[in-house]
Amino acid sequence: MDISLFQQKFHKYKDMVYRIAYTYLKNTTDAEDISQETFLKFYKLENEFTDENIEKAWLIRVTINACHNIKKSVWNSRRVEISDTQTKIVFYEQEESELYQAVFSLPDKYRIVVLLYYYEEYSIQEISDLTGRKISTIQTQLDRARKKLKSKLTEKGRNSYEQRKIQTGYESN
Amino acid sequence: MNKEKYKQVMNQIKMPEDCEEKILKKIYENPSEITSHNIKWKRVISVGIAATLCTGIIGMATVSAIQGTNWISELFPNTNEGSSMMDYAEKYSENVYDFSADVDGFDVELLGAFADESNLYYALHFTPKEENHEKYNDSFQMNCIGERWIDDTSINEKGIRMTAGSSSKPEGNGSCIYTERINFDEYTWESGTVYKAEVSASQFVEEEWIDYGIIGTISITIDLQKEAPKRSCDVSGKWENEKNFWNIKQIQIDPLNLRILGEQLNTIEDVPNQINILLKDGGTIQCQKSSLCNEDKVIKDDKVIKKEDLVNFNALFTIESPVNPYEVKAIQLDDCIISINP
Known part of the structure; x- marks a missing residue:
């Protein structure tokens, strides 16, 4: 691929690839490795994509496959990194922080489906094609993810309401 | 869930600048050199596995040290024949003089090992004793990164900081080559040191790990006759x-x-x-x-x-x-x- 074209595409898709890898693996080091691996494959492609949707879908599929391979390795199943692996994101609104925590407490297979559905706005059929999972599986995973998120966010909302009540109580004393 | 709020939150996850620079730099410099091997060799501290030792110990194998050097290329994916790693392995290969394994349902062969005072490198071959194609497919994997001991004392009790890299390569019939390199940050091997590790098995099915727990132990005895230059x-x-x-x-x-x-x-x-x-x-x-x-x-x-x-x-x-x-x-x-x- 021509380097200037690559540069253009890289800037267009870099955050998407990194976001998918990080969402899947919850680990900055792996997300960086996956991004590198994916863009190298992309750079080495002999033929350019004529359709941008196919190009984007190719990048998503390669990223998910690479994440899946890491997840599948026995090493990954039991390791603890020395370095800090969590992205440090500062949220100014409590609601955002709670949503982030709730999303990242979901099982990885749900997180990626939620990302593709709500963020990338793919249909269930398209997510099925991208992930190689059955349509019924995607539907179930999405339903379960929604329920889990709802329950987590309701619980958090209740806790912070209680917290506010206690604080107000102290203040009034 | 509020979709816009979700998008706002996920928008915060962006490729870090240094990662971006690293990727572009590598592409500009020499894309053919970029490999993904580093994914396999994460540096880690050892992780305890919460499982009990299986009581039924069947397999027993004792092999003495090196049996050829093909395993080195498995252990070090970047190492070509004739490289300095091969020379080094040959020089220190006599530093492991005993190996034994008790692993339930598996024969274990030491393909090769070498050690200097602060490093141990080894490659094992696990073969199931019985055919079971349903269970033993290429998603079945073994590892030795559970509880570990040095001279019968847990490394956790000794307060030793250990870093290690390992990889497991399933071969489709339940057999696999397991390779590992370990180096100690605050410990020096001595002659006669016995390194012992739990062996566990797991399987990746429908995107979940099934943990079969601890199925045995391996033991490597180190004999240091040559001192590495420092x-x-x-x-x-x-x-x-x-x-x-x-x-x-x-x-x-x-x-x-x-x-x-x-x-x-x-x-x-x-x-x-x-x-x-x-x-x-x-x-x-x-x-x-x-x-x-x-x-x-x-x-x-x-x-x-x-x-x-x-x-x-x-x-x-x-x-x-x-x-x-x-x-x-x-x-x-x-x-x-x-x-x-x-």
Whole structure:
């Protein structure tokens, strides 16, 4: 691929690839490795994509496959990194922080489906094609993810309401 | 769920600038050199596995040390025949003189091993005793990174910091080659040291790991007859980036490890992106981070770095292929080069 074209595409898709890898693996080091691996494959492609949707879908599929391979390795199943692996994101609104925590407490297979559905706005059929999972599986995973998120966010909302009540109580004393 | 809020939150996850620079730099420089092998060799601290030892121990195998050198290419994917790693392995291969394994349902063969005072490298071949194609497919994997002992004392009890890399390559019929390299940060092997590790099995089914728990142990006895060359030099140099800096005071090199000692800001999160060993003959060898610790008490005030607080640090790096410490001219940390006096 021509380097200037690559540069253009890289800037267009870099955050998407990194976001998918990080969402899947919850680990900055792996997300960086996956991004590198994916863009190298992309750079080495002999033929350019004529359709941008196919190009984007190719990048998503390669990223998910690479994440899946890491997840599948026995090493990954039991390791603890020395370095800090969590992205440090500062949220100014409590609601955002709670949503982030709730999303990242979901099982990885749900997180990626939620990302593709709500963020990338793919249909269930398209997510099925991208992930190689059955349509019924995607539907179930999405339903379960929604329920889990709802329950987590309701619980958090209740806790912070209680917290506010206690604080107000102290203040009034 | 509020979709817009979700998008807002997920928008915060962006590729870090240094990652972006690294990828573009590699593409511009030489894309053919980029490999994904580093994914396999994560540096880790050992992890305890919460499972009990299986009582039914069936298999027993004893093999003495090296049986050919093909395993080296398995153990070190980047190592070509004839490279310095091969020479090094050959030189130290006699340093393992006994191996035994008790693993439920599996025959275990030691394909090869070598050790110097601070490193142990080994490759095992696990073969199921009975055919079971349904269970033993290429998603069935073995590993030896559960509880570990040195001379019958748990390494956790000994307070030893251990870093390791490992990989497992399933062969489709339940057999697999398992390779591992271990180096100790605060411990030195002695002659006759016995290294023991739990063996566990797991399987990746429908995107979930099924854990079969501990199915046995392996034991490797080390005999050190040859001492690896070591070099320790006082140096003076400074590496810095936007968030951190290192005042480097001492460098210690053995054929496979580089240790850097000095002072840094009160953070352990920012380290050089690239560390190279520069040789007298003009060669360059890459290093990878193995461990890093602050020796003084770390005072962290959330994400605020207190610039007035300097702490002593001690960073260990794994050298990609063995070096003769006395052939090292300098070390390079990103753009900063620190010369070592002859």
